[in-house]
Amino acid sequence: MSAYLHLRAVPAPALRNSPAWLERLFASDAETVRHRVGRCHEEVLDECCLDQERIYTGAPPDGPGDRPQAQVVLGGRPVLRTDRRKPPLLVLTAAQARRVAGFLERTDFDALWDSARDGLLPRYGGVGAEPETWCAFATTHRELRAFYAYTAECGDAVVKWRSKA
Secondary structure (H helix, E strand, O other), X not given: OOEEEEEEEXXXXXXXXXXXXXXXXXXXXXXXXXXXXXXXEEXXXXXXXXXXXXXXXXXXXXXXXXXXXXHOOOOOEEEXXXXXXXXXXXXXXXXXXXXXXXXXXXXXXXXXXXXXXXXXXXXXXXXXXXXXXXXXXXXXXXXXXXXXHHHHHHOEEEEEEEEEO
């Protein structure tokens, strides 16, 4: 069973603080959500999403105590689900999404990789597999950067849901 992290960006004015409303964002396909709330775009990360977070947590903060990178993959304000046994949904406001977009735009992936590679490579086949591993993480970084850039441009909020498939 693989874990996936779904990120959906929706117009900030449409966002509700209701667990049931947030769950419905993921009960429907993106086109249905787009019709219901006016706009929706998404990104889906595979089971490596937890390891992708390792790339960002080693990044230097923008300023004292300022760590927007912690919001990139796993972060956000938790909203407990109607079924409390399930992991919470995570919400980023439009302002937080803009900060993440700015962080991703300014950040040099190679510098992030250099700080995380020693912890990641053993999990993905060692030094011999570094080119493929680097490529997979760099691709996800580019996809996240594009997702958050578009999200920030639209002024959208982001809702995240971890699923098993």
